[in-house]
């Protein structure tokens with residue numbers, strides 16, 4: 001049992017909060033959310049691009 005995997009540095013989906021190696025760190029959205037919530041994913045992409053230096057948190061969303 002390891003506390004965490006040093007090699008695994010998964011990105012976290014800003015919409016559902018799930019972390020996966022399949023999530024693009026550039027946009028921070030998992031494939032499921034892109035498919036199931038395209039509108040929310042698009043909005044999140046815009047936010048990430050707008051504040052590319054800051055971490056977008058799933059909490060405190062100002063839209064919706």
Ligand SMILES: [Zn+2]
Pocket residue numbers: 013014015016017018029030031032033034
């Ligand atoms: Zn997701």
